Amino acid sequence: MEQLSGVFITFEGIEGCGKTTQIARLAESLRQQHLPVVVTREPGGCAISDKIRAILLDADNSAITPETELLLYAAARAQHISEVIRPALQQGKIVLCDRFCDATIAYQGCGRNLDITTIKELNNYACQKITPQLTLVLDIDVNTGLTRARSRNAKSQLQNEDRFEAESLNFHQRIRDAYLDLSYKEPQRIAVIDASGNQDDVHNRIYAAVVHSISTANN
Numbered sequence: 001m002e003q004l005s006g007v008f009i010t011f012e013g014i015e016g017c018g019k020t021t022q023i024a025r026l027a028e029s030l031r032q033q034h035l036p037v038v039v040t041r042e043p044g045g046c047a048i049s050d051k052i053r054a055i056l057l058d059a060d061n062s063a064i065t066p067e068t069e070l071l072l073y074a075a076a077r078a079q080h081i082s083e084v085i086r087p088a089l090q091q092g093k094i095v096l097c098d099r100f101c102d103a104t105i106a107y108q109g110c111g112r113n114l115d116i117t118t119i120k121e122l123n124n125y126a127c128q129k130i131t132p133q134l135t136l137v138l139d140i141d142v143n144t145g146l147t148r149a150r151s152r153n154a155k156s157q158l159q160n161e162d163r164f165e166a167e168s169l170n171f172h173q174r175i176r177d178a179y180l181d182l183s184y185k186e187p188q189r190i191a192v193i194d195a196s197g198n199q200d201d202v203h204n205r206i207y208a209a210v211v212h213s214i215s216t217a218n219n
Protein backbone atom coordinates (compact mmCIF):
# COMPACT_ATOMS: atom_id res chain seq x y z
CA MET A 1 0.00 0.00 0.00
CA GLU A 2 1.27 3.46 -0.95
CA GLN A 3 2.54 5.54 2.02
CA LEU A 4 1.02 9.02 2.12
CA SER A 5 2.19 11.32 4.88
CA GLY A 6 -0.63 13.88 4.62
CA VAL A 7 -4.05 13.94 6.25
CA PHE A 8 -7.18 13.74 4.13
CA ILE A 9 -10.36 15.25 5.60
CA THR A 10 -13.68 15.57 3.77
CA PHE A 11 -16.79 17.63 4.53
CA GLU A 12 -20.33 16.65 3.67
CA GLY A 13 -23.87 17.81 4.27
CA ILE A 14 -27.03 19.05 2.58
CA GLU A 15 -27.23 22.34 0.67
CA GLY A 16 -26.82 25.33 2.97
CA CYS A 17 -25.20 23.39 5.83
CA GLY A 18 -22.32 25.92 5.93
CA LYS A 19 -19.46 23.69 4.69
CA THR A 20 -17.74 26.28 2.56
CA THR A 21 -17.65 28.92 5.31
CA GLN A 22 -16.52 26.42 7.92
CA ILE A 23 -13.79 24.95 5.71
CA ALA A 24 -12.37 28.45 5.14
CA ARG A 25 -12.37 29.14 8.90
CA LEU A 26 -10.76 25.81 9.68
CA ALA A 27 -8.06 26.35 7.04
CA GLU A 28 -7.27 29.74 8.57
CA SER A 29 -6.99 28.26 12.08
CA LEU A 30 -4.71 25.45 10.89
CA ARG A 31 -2.51 27.87 8.92
CA GLN A 32 -2.14 30.00 12.07
CA GLN A 33 -0.60 26.86 13.60
CA HIS A 34 1.82 26.79 10.60
CA LEU A 35 0.26 23.62 9.27
CA PRO A 36 0.31 23.13 5.46
CA VAL A 37 -3.28 23.12 4.24
CA VAL A 38 -4.82 22.57 0.81
CA VAL A 39 -8.49 23.47 0.37
CA THR A 40 -10.29 21.87 -2.53
CA ARG A 41 -13.76 20.75 -3.55
CA GLU A 42 -15.78 18.26 -5.57
CA PRO A 43 -16.91 18.28 -8.21
CA GLY A 44 -13.97 20.46 -9.27
CA GLY A 45 -10.62 21.25 -7.73
CA CYS A 46 -8.66 21.41 -11.00
CA ALA A 47 -9.29 22.78 -14.50
CA ILE A 48 -10.69 19.62 -16.11
CA SER A 49 -12.89 18.75 -13.13
CA ASP A 50 -14.15 22.35 -12.96
CA LYS A 51 -15.34 21.98 -16.55
CA ILE A 52 -17.20 18.81 -15.57
CA ARG A 53 -18.67 20.70 -12.56
CA ALA A 54 -20.07 23.36 -14.87
CA ILE A 55 -21.88 20.66 -16.90
CA LEU A 56 -23.18 18.93 -13.77
CA LEU A 57 -24.60 22.01 -12.04
CA ASP A 58 -25.96 23.87 -15.07
CA ALA A 59 -29.73 24.25 -14.57
CA ASP A 60 -30.16 24.03 -18.37
CA ASN A 61 -28.85 20.46 -18.37
CA SER A 62 -32.03 18.89 -17.05
CA ALA A 63 -31.69 16.11 -19.68
CA ILE A 64 -28.64 14.56 -17.94
CA THR A 65 -29.61 11.03 -16.93
CA PRO A 66 -28.75 9.75 -13.42
CA GLU A 67 -26.24 7.31 -14.99
CA THR A 68 -24.48 10.09 -16.92
CA GLU A 69 -24.43 12.20 -13.77
CA LEU A 70 -22.81 9.37 -11.80
CA LEU A 71 -20.12 8.81 -14.44
CA LEU A 72 -19.34 12.53 -14.65
CA TYR A 73 -18.86 12.75 -10.86
CA ALA A 74 -16.57 9.73 -11.03
CA ALA A 75 -14.61 11.23 -13.93
CA ALA A 76 -14.19 14.56 -12.14
CA ARG A 77 -13.02 12.68 -9.03
CA ALA A 78 -10.42 10.58 -10.89
CA GLN A 79 -8.81 13.71 -12.34
CA HIS A 80 -8.95 15.56 -9.02
CA ILE A 81 -7.29 12.68 -7.18
CA SER A 82 -4.46 12.47 -9.72
CA GLU A 83 -3.83 16.19 -10.11
CA VAL A 84 -4.49 17.57 -6.62
CA ILE A 85 -5.25 15.18 -3.78
CA ARG A 86 -2.59 12.49 -4.20
CA PRO A 87 0.28 14.97 -4.82
CA ALA A 88 -0.74 17.04 -1.77
CA LEU A 89 -0.93 13.97 0.47
CA GLN A 90 2.44 12.78 -0.85
CA GLN A 91 3.86 16.15 0.22
CA GLY A 92 2.50 15.72 3.75
CA LYS A 93 -0.24 18.33 3.47
CA ILE A 94 -3.61 18.46 5.20
CA VAL A 95 -6.21 18.26 2.44
CA LEU A 96 -9.64 19.71 3.27
CA CYS A 97 -12.08 18.64 0.59
CA ASP A 98 -15.60 20.06 0.25
CA ARG A 99 -17.53 16.85 -0.62
CA PHE A 100 -16.16 13.51 -1.79
CA CYS A 101 -17.31 9.88 -2.27
CA ASP A 102 -20.01 9.97 0.41
CA ALA A 103 -21.78 12.67 -1.63
CA THR A 104 -22.10 10.22 -4.53
CA ILE A 105 -23.64 7.59 -2.26
CA ALA A 106 -26.01 10.18 -0.76
CA TYR A 107 -27.02 12.08 -3.93
CA GLN A 108 -26.76 9.52 -6.72
CA GLY A 109 -27.51 6.48 -4.53
CA CYS A 110 -30.19 7.69 -2.11
CA GLY A 111 -31.26 10.82 -4.05
CA ARG A 112 -31.39 9.35 -7.57
CA ASN A 113 -31.89 5.71 -6.47
CA LEU A 114 -28.89 4.30 -8.39
CA ASP A 115 -27.38 1.00 -7.28
CA ILE A 116 -25.12 1.54 -4.24
CA THR A 117 -22.81 -1.38 -5.09
CA THR A 118 -22.11 0.09 -8.53
CA ILE A 119 -21.47 3.51 -6.97
CA LYS A 120 -19.00 2.05 -4.49
CA GLU A 121 -17.17 0.23 -7.29
CA LEU A 122 -16.94 3.42 -9.34
CA ASN A 123 -15.83 5.41 -6.29
CA ASN A 124 -13.09 2.85 -5.62
CA TYR A 125 -11.98 2.97 -9.24
CA ALA A 126 -11.87 6.79 -9.29
CA CYS A 127 -10.16 7.11 -5.90
CA GLN A 128 -7.18 4.89 -6.67
CA LYS A 129 -7.07 3.64 -3.07
CA ILE A 130 -7.17 7.08 -1.47
CA THR A 131 -9.73 7.38 1.34
CA PRO A 132 -10.34 10.12 3.91
CA GLN A 133 -9.13 9.61 7.49
CA LEU A 134 -11.95 11.80 8.72
CA THR A 135 -15.27 12.87 7.25
CA LEU A 136 -17.33 15.56 8.95
CA VAL A 137 -21.03 15.63 8.17
CA LEU A 138 -22.34 19.11 8.96
CA ASP A 139 -25.87 18.24 9.98
CA ILE A 140 -28.74 20.69 9.76
CA ASP A 141 -32.47 20.36 9.17
CA VAL A 142 -33.55 20.52 5.56
CA ASN A 143 -35.71 23.65 5.80
CA THR A 144 -32.95 25.66 7.45
CA GLY A 145 -30.37 24.44 4.92
CA LEU A 146 -32.44 25.24 1.85
CA THR A 147 -33.45 28.65 3.23
CA ARG A 148 -29.77 29.47 3.76
CA ALA A 149 -28.81 28.21 0.27
CA ARG A 150 -31.54 30.34 -1.32
CA SER A 151 -30.60 33.48 0.57
CA ARG A 152 -26.93 32.91 -0.38
CA ASN A 153 -27.98 32.71 -4.05
CA ALA A 154 -30.05 35.87 -3.70
CA LYS A 155 -27.09 37.74 -2.16
CA SER A 156 -24.75 36.65 -4.94
CA GLN A 157 -27.50 37.57 -7.44
CA LEU A 158 -27.58 34.09 -8.93
CA GLN A 159 -30.57 33.98 -11.25
CA ASN A 160 -31.22 30.25 -11.00
CA GLU A 161 -30.86 27.57 -8.43
CA ASP A 162 -28.51 24.81 -9.59
CA ARG A 163 -29.93 21.42 -10.58
CA PHE A 164 -29.69 20.09 -7.03
CA GLU A 165 -31.00 23.09 -5.15
CA ALA A 166 -34.08 22.95 -7.37
CA GLU A 167 -34.92 19.43 -6.12
CA SER A 168 -37.82 18.78 -3.72
CA LEU A 169 -37.71 18.87 0.08
CA ASN A 170 -38.19 15.12 0.06
CA PHE A 171 -35.04 14.69 -2.10
CA HIS A 172 -32.97 16.75 0.35
CA GLN A 173 -34.43 14.87 3.32
CA ARG A 174 -33.25 11.60 1.71
CA ILE A 175 -29.76 13.11 1.36
CA ARG A 176 -29.67 14.11 5.02
CA ASP A 177 -30.89 10.66 6.09
CA ALA A 178 -28.27 9.03 3.84
CA TYR A 179 -25.43 10.95 5.50
CA LEU A 180 -26.69 10.06 8.98
CA ASP A 181 -27.00 6.42 7.93
CA LEU A 182 -23.42 6.42 6.60
CA SER A 183 -22.22 7.86 9.92
CA TYR A 184 -23.86 4.97 11.81
CA LYS A 185 -22.18 2.47 9.48
CA GLU A 186 -18.69 4.00 9.70
CA PRO A 187 -18.47 5.73 13.10
CA GLN A 188 -14.65 5.53 13.18
CA ARG A 189 -14.35 7.69 10.04
CA ILE A 190 -17.53 9.79 9.95
CA ALA A 191 -18.36 12.31 12.68
CA VAL A 192 -21.65 14.22 12.67
CA ILE A 193 -21.29 17.88 13.63
CA ASP A 194 -24.32 19.86 14.72
CA ALA A 195 -24.22 22.71 12.18
CA SER A 196 -27.20 24.66 13.51
CA GLY A 197 -26.76 27.87 15.48
CA ASN A 198 -23.75 30.05 16.05
CA GLN A 199 -20.88 29.82 13.50
CA ASP A 200 -18.22 30.09 16.23
CA ASP A 201 -19.65 27.10 18.08
CA VAL A 202 -19.75 25.05 14.88
CA HIS A 203 -16.14 26.05 14.14
CA ASN A 204 -15.03 24.97 17.63
CA ARG A 205 -16.69 21.57 17.21
CA ILE A 206 -15.02 21.07 13.84
CA TYR A 207 -11.62 22.24 15.05
CA ALA A 208 -11.70 19.83 18.01
CA ALA A 209 -12.56 16.87 15.75
CA VAL A 210 -9.83 17.78 13.25
CA VAL A 211 -7.08 18.32 15.83
CA HIS A 212 -7.93 14.95 17.32
CA SER A 213 -7.71 13.29 13.90
CA ILE A 214 -4.40 14.98 13.01
CA SER A 215 -2.82 14.00 16.32
CA THR A 216 -4.00 10.41 15.85
CA ALA A 217 -2.51 10.36 12.33
CA ASN A 218 0.84 11.57 13.67
CA ASN A 219 1.04 8.82 16.35
Ligand code: TMP
Pocket residue numbers: 015041042043073098099100101103104105107108164165
Ligand atom coordinates in the same frame (compact mmCIF):
# COMPACT_ATOMS: atom_id res chain seq x y z
P1 TMP B 1 -21.66 22.07 -3.60
O1 TMP B 1 -22.92 22.85 -3.83
O2 TMP B 1 -21.49 21.60 -2.21
O3 TMP B 1 -20.44 22.72 -4.18
O4 TMP B 1 -21.83 20.68 -4.41
C1 TMP B 1 -22.23 20.66 -5.69
C2 TMP B 1 -23.44 19.77 -5.88
O5 TMP B 1 -23.01 18.50 -6.40
C3 TMP B 1 -24.24 19.48 -4.63
O6 TMP B 1 -25.60 19.73 -4.92
C4 TMP B 1 -24.05 18.01 -4.39
C5 TMP B 1 -23.70 17.46 -5.74
N1 TMP B 1 -22.84 16.26 -5.71
C6 TMP B 1 -23.37 15.04 -6.10
O7 TMP B 1 -24.54 14.95 -6.42
N2 TMP B 1 -22.54 13.96 -6.12
C7 TMP B 1 -21.21 14.03 -5.80
O8 TMP B 1 -20.50 13.01 -5.85
C8 TMP B 1 -20.68 15.32 -5.40
C9 TMP B 1 -19.22 15.42 -5.05
C10 TMP B 1 -21.52 16.40 -5.37
